[in-house]
Amino acid sequence: MNAATLFGLCGAVLVGLGLYGLVTNPEPLRKILAFNLLGSGVFLVFGVVARRAAASGLGGDPVPQAMVITAIVVAFAATAMAIALVLRLLQETGRSTLSADDPGGTDGGNS
Amino acid sequence: MPDANVLHDATTTDGALLVLAIVLPAAGILLSFVLGGRYAERIALILLPFGFVIAMIIFIDVWRSGHLLVYIVGDWKPPLGIALRADGLSATMMVAMAIVFCAVAIFAYADFGTREGSAEVRAPFAFWILLMAIWGAMNLVSLGGDLFTLYVALELLTFAAVPLVCLDGRAETLQAALRYLLFALLGSILYLAGTALLYGSYATLDIVLLSRRVEMEPATLVAATLMTIGLFAKTALFPLHLWLPPAHAGAPAAASAVLSAVVVKGSFFLVVRLWFDVMPGMLGSAGSQLFGVLGAAAIIFGSVVALQQQRLKLLIAYSTVAQIGYLFLIFPLAFDAASAQLQGTGALTGGIIQAISHATAKAAMFMAAGLIYAALGHDRIDDLGGIARALPMTVVAFALGGVSLIGLPPSGGFLAKWILLEATVATGQWWWALVILAGGLFTSCYMFIVLSRAVAPPSEPLKFQIVVPRYQEAAALVLALASLLLGFVALGPVDVLQVGRLDSMMVTLR
């Protein structure tokens, strides 16, 4: 088993761990943390794909590497938005949960 | 009449229109951001009609010439570079969405218009830029020819949609927005995982190149599964629909219209691209039946829960959950057992017409519900008595939208259901016909509940909170009429959806 495959399997486990954290942990901040773990696992899979496709004197195929760089920036922006939502929710309600109450119960409104 | 001489990777003469469709919204966003204040509204109101014009030109071009429009970005052909492609599906979606955007913009002018000389105000400034972003993202979804570009489009769509949900700043909408964001992020990251594995197997993410190279292999199957689950989460297909009702019901009316009509169709469009264009032979009979089962579950579950709702906007939101189920019935109905492939005719046409008809009808219904809420100060269904007399145009718009959802002629919903029912007969899958008819029945039930309350006399005289502007009612009515009359396209350009379909191209080459 070469290094690339090893890191690929590491990425696969991280994807599973992150997904578990995202689904089971009730606190939003921990979900966001788990999402970042999940994302980094997916990026590692990209990295393994790049490493295996090494050719022409390069250590890896630059196309998937560039895609990962784009995706890391997008993931950070997503984390920033999610955290801003969590903190704003904290300001409004004093709590930090995604409560599972029935959405039909609240008589709120809109327009 | 597909032109077999048109290549998929050379820029066609009108290809520059495709670039314009992406660049205009991007420029609009950047300009609005830097100029600030009222400019966001002005720029949006100028650019959105332009967007409609561009979409119409692309549509007419594709329809009349019978071939794709292609643009190779940066002059680098795939697999190294990125191609933008407009086939019949793209052109149709772009025009339909452009109509919805223009109507929403007119409607939103009343809610988010800013007076001359006022300083920058938060909600309008954000709304107009986010609206332009959704427009740009949907254009990119329709035209993008590379799976990673489509990932960027999905993220653009998510980041534009989530702040719209919590635009009014209340705690429930903040929660709904956070839940939506988490589901949407899960969806994008699973989609990205799939693209990583696809690249690993084929070293390209270009849709046309992939369709030629893709083979039945474990890595490809895993990739397709992950991408599909991710896209299901973003489209709110049962059982991943939990985020949709609070998010769509809590948003401001113009935002709900855009969210239900347009945003969920984006990820649905990508599911179609993935399975009909990239890997039509890989879904198999079992897979397509599974999609159909999930769709049927969505229809039944969404409709039943809609019947129990006490608030109008939540009823409409659950109705969206149900109507999304119809879209996934096209998979078992398009599956041709003889060739073990998804065919791009018949059921696919029905599905796209259903998507467009739902988009226009649902946008009209959310607009109508928003006007009712603004007028009465609440949207409790039991207390809607007398609203039909007070706001007749609005209630008619709501009713016509419902007619299209139920599927009465000559609406788009009727045409779509007709095509799907024909497909159930042709493929012998009678059970889907039962689902479609049951769905129509449920929809009539909840429409009846709402309309019977609306026409009933009020228990006490109605007190209006505001005067509802006529043009807002007109915008809702126009969209509802569009949905109602959509059935007449059967006499016209329905075959445009076949332009650029890869299997039909193959036929002419033989």
Added chain:
Amino acid sequence: MTISSAFDVGLVVLILAVGAATIAMREAFAAVIGYVVYGLLLAMAWVRLAAVDVALTEAAIGGGMTGMLMLGAVARLRLAEGNDIRTSLPVRLAAGVLCVLVTAGVAVAILSPPKTIPTLAPMVMENLAQSGLGNPVAGVLFVYRALDTLLEKVVLILALLGVWSLAPDSVWGGIPGLRVYARPGSTLTFLAQLLPPVGIVVAVYMCWVGAKEPGGAFQGGTVLAAMWLLVMIAGLTSVPSIGERWLRRLLVVGPVIFLGIGLAGMVLANAFLAYPPGYAKPLIVAVEVALTLSIGAALGLLAAGPPERV
């Protein structure tokens, strides 16, 4: 087993252990610290995968900026009411089964690569000299797949607008609620006076050298953002209000120049986002410089959050 593969195995074990701890730990603060460590370990993994550009980006953004965001959030969330909900056991079991399936699926995909691994590396290298760049990743980002990079900038601006739109109406146009710890003579002030000049030089270098060596606008921009945040947190400069003209222009200058050069390409070079022959490198460097500034501003403001006071 050679030294390098033993190192790899050790690194993977550490990464998985810290990652699992981050998920499983009860206390949020410890979990976030674990995540920062995890980010740095991952950066090492990226170096082992011969992707230095990605390692730089992961260390800077994935570990550094994200970690900072999370620490700030954890600090504020300590004041929140406790959350005693534990997900029920059946849900956790079902989630566990689902996650094992997903991991198994991805693992199967990793363990069954195609017989001949297809690659775009030769095509990238053949055409790289034409644009005068020496860094193939920069080639992909700014030449071959420039559309994705341009649109991603728009995504960043949009995310920033989304964060700003969360503010209450009354403080719109005001100052982001970045916590400032202005105590003269403290270590923080000392570091905020010492590091930024170094950081700015590093950022400029990273942006400049990105055309030939690993580096580029993203990495340089992140270092700039970090320096700006440091100076603001130490109170040495005021946090700008979001309505400031210069701030909006700074945020938008990168994508606007990129878009402008792309449109000029339609006239001068054959296609949108194509470069006229011979001018590719100077144009790309100009775009990268403008983008470094815009990315730095955008990342810094994303970390600063929505406006909280006027």
